[in-house]
Amino acid sequence: MGNFMFDGFGMGPTRRHFLEQIGRVAGTSMVMAGLNAFGISTASATDAPPALTGSGKGKRIIILGAGHAGQTSAYELSKLGYECVVLEARGFAGGRCQTARKGTKVQELGGEAQTCKFDEGQHLNFGPWRIPFHHRSTLHYTREFGVPLEVMVNDNDAAYLYHENVPGALANKPVRKLELLADMHGHTNEIVAKAAAGGRLDDQLGADDRALLLEYLVSEGYLSKSDLSYRGTEGRGFKVNPGAGLSPGAGIESEPYAFSDILKSQLWRALQSVGPYDQQRTMFQPVGGMDQIAMAFQKRVGRMTRYFAEVEKVRQSENGVEAFYVDTKTGQRASVKGDYCICAIPLSVVRGLDINFSRPFADAIGQVSYALVGKIGLQMKRRFWELDDHIYGGHIMTNFSDINQISLPSYGWQKEKGVLLGAYVFQATAAQLSGQTLAERLDTALAAGEKVFPGRYRASFDSGFSWFWHRAQYNLGGWAEWSPEGRKTAYPKLLEPDGRIYLAGEHLSHLTGWQAGAFESAWQQIEKLHHRASA
């Protein structure tokens, strides 16, 4: 989502929650009424594609780009009888929905040619990699197409947090998240509980509530019932794990970290009561790689797609639209005419194309910026994180300025090798890392990981893959980032067609940077187009 934490959040989970509640008690018509009461069109219901009736027979729609927004448009409109022609610049469909595996060939703009050398069966989702449970549009298509899903461990209490160069005893060492959670809650609850018990919160709490709050603080933070102190708890892990017989027998309990050390380490920055709206602890991923979704679409719309067709120019008139493209394999130029056009190309790229948009529309397109983002995948010969550290999936969050985090794979548990995400970086950090050669990038990632897993990270390294989306031809950025002003002025303009051209894509949603944004944007635009074409 945007560079502001709240960007994709703006419409608010409370509104959504409210609608779900009334849907449960009063049925769909009330939900519709509720939606309208909130001032949003019923077309933005996100469970399923719009239920469109009538026929599009005899009309041709030119769709620019075969990412999810283009694929969705072609799939749904062709069901209605429209003739769809999809022009895709790349030699494959799916856009950002890509997975690197053995043989994947890529090259960044001005960069080195790269061929992925992972083993058979290993992969890295270098674009989208996780699906929240409430992205019902994404889950609609995985269900409809029978794309098998598996759980993506998006938060693992056993995973490490690591902060270097901070004051206190927790600096420069891996700390398991569960230790930190237990101790942070325990110490904090102790302070609040003692204050409440001592009557110091009486101006905020009645006697009944005070008693209940105390009960909560004791049970939630594992405080001693007798003196409300926190002295650790078994859930944070043992010094010697319990087992059979007398040794290890009951094991040896661990000691909590000192509150002041935790506070000074700032490791608590990784803790939140719940994740943000779009980041749950367990998410989904397609078995075998995210690009399974793109391929499932392409089975259905492949026959309508022209690959290596790079659109250079579009001309629209009162009567129709003509898209001019170059076949990047042969260099030959051609054009295709249609009644309407859906432009599902990222705005970062659209900006540079020759399309006769109206002036205000073109200006609005210029107002969005795109995130700098990139990843580095490292194939490891040995799953040391599972074998030695007993961490199965999830993220190691660090304060390293060069890699941010290390994410452990949620596929192929207990297999010999595995591909982990060795860097996931944004904005200026991404600009810097992407300025390094491939070899330098891998070295940066290995040096960082070596701090967390000394002696094993570099030694286990097999081969790497790296991709930065701002250096990707046909994308020029990870995802759209709207400023609050842009959301107010430019965004609403771009939701309406300019003549016969409709825009679609993640950039025209409040789910920017999510596949659901691309699907749901396409759903809205094809509904508008169909109503107009059938009028």
Place this chain on the structure above:
Amino acid sequence: MTVKKIGLGLLALAATILMAPAASAQDMYAGKVGFAKNCSACHQLTGLGIKGAFPALSGSPIAQGPEDVMISLVLQGRGGMPSFKGAIPEQTLADILTYVRGSWANHASEVSPEQIMSIKQALSEVDQRPKGN
């Protein structure tokens, strides 16, 4: 050293920089290194950019125009360029901008850390915390 002493040290340093003659204050070599690290991924080491994606800085009217325009552009970012406001210290950025303004086909004035500082202060505080998807 106490915090107070560090503060005084910085003040003294700032004073030295302020008194230094503008014409020789920036380090072209440091600028070249900083450019390679922060800018070359897009604008390329040659300063020629990539057609259709990243503009050339060599011969760019902005890179040779008024200092404040160029400084605010690089501090705030625009389109496909990130904000470097929190990412590069003033002195380094001054070196980089001076390098860009004086390299390849460019022949423009130097940029000082003070100019950068004053424009930084005028910019509104925006939460630039990036968020992964």
